[in-house]
Amino acid sequence: xxxxxVIPFGPQHPVLPEPIHFDLVVEDETVxxxxxxxxxxxxxxxxLVKKKDYSTFVSVTERICGICxxxxxxxxxxxxxxxxxxxxxxxxxxxxxxxHELSRVHSHLLWxxxxxxxxxxxxxxxxxxxxxxxxxxxFEATTGGRVILSACNVGGVxxxxxxxxxxGIVDVLKGMGNEYSKLTKTFLNDGSVKSRLIGVxxxxxxxxxxxxxxxxxxxxxxxxxxxxxxxFGGYGYLSAFEPIVCEDGDGYGRAKVRALEVLQSIDxxxxxxxxxxxxxxxxxxxxxxxDGSVSASRLEQPRGECFYYAKGxxxxxxxxxxxxxxxxxxxxxxxxILQGCDIADVPLNxxxxxxxxxxxxR
Numbered sequence: 001x002x003x004x005x006v007i008p009f010g011p012q013h014p015v016l017p018e019p020i021h022f023d024l025v026v027e028d029e030t031v032x033x034x035x036x037x038x039x040x041x042x043x044x045x046x047x048l049v050k051k052k053d054y055s056t057f058v059s060v061t062e063r064i065c066g067i068c069x070x071x072x073x074x075x076x077x078x079x080x081x082x083x084x085x086x087x088x089x090x091x092x093x094x095x096x097x098x099x100h101e102l103s104r105v106h107s108h109l110l111w112x113x114x115x116x117x118x119x120x121x122x123x124x125x126x127x128x129x130x131x132x133x134x135x136x137x138x139f140e141a142t143t144g145g146r147v148i149l150s151a152c153n154v155g156g157v158x159x160x161x162x163x164x165x166x167x168g169i170v171d172v173l174k175g176m177g178n179e180y181s182k183l184t185k186t187f188l189n190d191g192s193v194k195s196r197l198i199g200v201x202x203x204x205x206x207x208x209x210x211x212x213x214x215x216x217x218x219x220x221x222x223x224x225x226x227x228x229x230x231x232f233g234g235y236g237y238l239s240a241f242e243p244i245v246c247e248d249g250d251g252y253g254r255a256k257v258r259a260l261e262v263l264q265s266i267d268x269x270x271x272x273x274x275x276x277x278x279x280x281x282x283x284x285x286x287x288x289x290x291d292g293s294v295s296a297s298r299l300e301q302p303r304g305e306c307f308y309y310a311k312g313x314x315x316x317x318x319x320x321x322x323x324x325x326x327x328x329x330x331x332x333x334x335x336x337i338l339q340g341c342d343i344a345d346v347p348l349n350x351x352x353x354x355x356x357x358x359x360x361x362r
Contacts, residue, residue, distance in 0.1 A: 004032065007343070011040050015118050015347035018357035022350075026343060034338035034346075036331055042361045046321050053316035054080055055285065058153050064323070065359040066147045067110060068301050070103045073152040075299040075323075078233060079308040080154045083295035086285060088233075092156035094276040097234035098166070099143075099151060101265040106135040107302035108258045108265075111354045112187060115255065118351050119196040127183055131176055138169055156282035166273045173266045184259045188252075197252035201337040201349040204249055213333035215304020215326050216261065217353045219245045220253035227300035238271060251352040258354075288316050301326055303354050325359040 005026050011019030019040035025033040048060050061076040062069040074096055081088060113128030136146045142161050143149040151157050161169075187193055203213070208221035218225055226243035228235045235241065244260045246253040289312025296309045304326030313319035330353050337349050 003027070009346060013347065015351055016355075016357075017114075018355075020350075020355065020357050022338070022346075024338070024343070024346065029343050031338050031341050031343060031346065034335045036335060038331075038357065038361055040361075041358055043358075045362045046323065049318040049321040051317070054289065054310075054318055055154055055316075057318070057321070059150065061323075062148050062150065064325075064362055065356050067107050067356065068103065068303070068306075068359065069147060070099050070149050070152060071299060071301045071306065072323075073149075074100055074233075075297060075301075075306055075308045076310075076321075077152050077154045078297040078299070079295050079310045080289070082297055083289045083293055083310050083312055084154075084285070084287065086155055086283065088156050089280045089283060090277050091160070091279045092281040093234035094237065094272050095157050095161055095234075095281060096152060097237075098161075098169075098269050098272055098276075099139075099149065099157075101268050102135055102138060102169075104265045104302045105262050106132055106139075107354075108262050109135070111258060112183075112255070115348075115351055116187070116193075118348055119193070121190075121192060124183075124186060124190075124193075127179075127186075131179055131183065134172055134176060138172060141165070142169075153282070155285045156280070158282065160281045163276070166276065170270050170273050173269060176266075180262065184263075187259055188256055193255075194252060196348060197255055197352075198248075198250060200251040200345050201254075201341065201352050202250045203333055203337050207336055208249075208333060211332040211336055212329055213304075213353075214329045215301070215354075216254055216257040217304065217330050217333055219243055220257045221249040222247045225305075227298050227305050230298075232298065234272065237275065238268060241268075251348065254352045288312065288314060289318065290314060303327060303356060303359075304329065323362065325356070325362075327353075327356045327360045330355070331360070 007024045009022040009024050011021045021037040023035040024031050058073050061072040064072045109128050109132035113125045116124035140146050143151045203221050205222045208218050208223050222245050224243050224245050244257050246256050291314035293312040299306045307324040309322040311320040334353050
């Protein structure tokens with residue numbers, strides 16, 4: 001039996017935009033066990049519900065994660081709306097989905113660029129982020145922000161997006177088509193990309209289920225689970241929705257799922273823009289959640305299912321707010337794919353699940 005050595009990985013590493021630590025137990029060049037450790041960026045955001053009233057706390061939820069900022073404000077707002085029985089205007093539901101899917105495109109393009117940078121394909125990295133800039137320009141033109149949008153609140157959205165602006169968004173997305181198809185072709189067919197991703201970080205379907213992984217991480221292992229299928233909020237207005245799955249189960253499969261989900265998100269936006277009704281985008285919210293009332297909602301963030309829970313106490317402050325983020329679910333699967341891999345593949349394996357540590361710790 002080869003001698004085992006423990007190698008510390010992180011919390012600071014070039015491939016990790018946020019700090020997480022692993023104790024890697026290795027035999028020669030092979031990892032036999034990975035022990036994760038978090039807690040480096042814990043901010044205690046959930047505790048702030050006792051100091052900020054439920055209507056202003058949405059600005060805190062946006063800062064749980066910059067990349068998923070709109071999704072967190074949407075998930076929180078939906079949870080409070082269920083808690084208080086608030087009916088959101090139909091146009092606002094459409095706009096929420098449009099902005100959420102734009103956030104998914106932005107997040108996946110960001111990940112594709114980071115993955116390309118991790119295996120040394122600098123030109124591909126710059127092309128991914130160049131196309132992503134168009135999505136950020138849309139955010140800036142419609143909400144005033146590029147990352148933290150401050151567009152969603154309990155009762156709807158702050159500002160309407162005119163039909164002319166929505167058509168302009170569709171034109172921009174369709175104009176991206178040719179460039180993005182070339183980008184996807186390179187990402188999925190280039191030999192240097194395949195050599196780094198195919199067979200790396202394999203996770204079987206059964207292991208994905210056993211470890212309760214979510215999002216593209218799960219769908220790349222042929223687990224057809226996507227919260228958008230249940231038609232929550234504006235997703236109920238889609239004519240049809242099928243999750244994108246892949247049977248590969250490796251890093252290449254995860255890249256393929258994300259690359260195709262960008263096209264799927266564009267199709268969702270185009271469909272909803274063509275059907276969006278006129279009307280108000282915000283209702284006035286009065287009163288406070290009843291004492292002891294509880295509610296929960298789920299949302300498909302770019303990284304996977306996010307679960308929100310809220311409990312009222314009869315005042316404008318919540319008694320409890322709880323969020324379970326996708327990366328918190330995926331850490332178990334992450335340790336699984338690290339077992340048996342080469343030390344050189346550890347950074348890329350971690351990156352393929354698109355971890356968000358600030359989401360996990362809050």
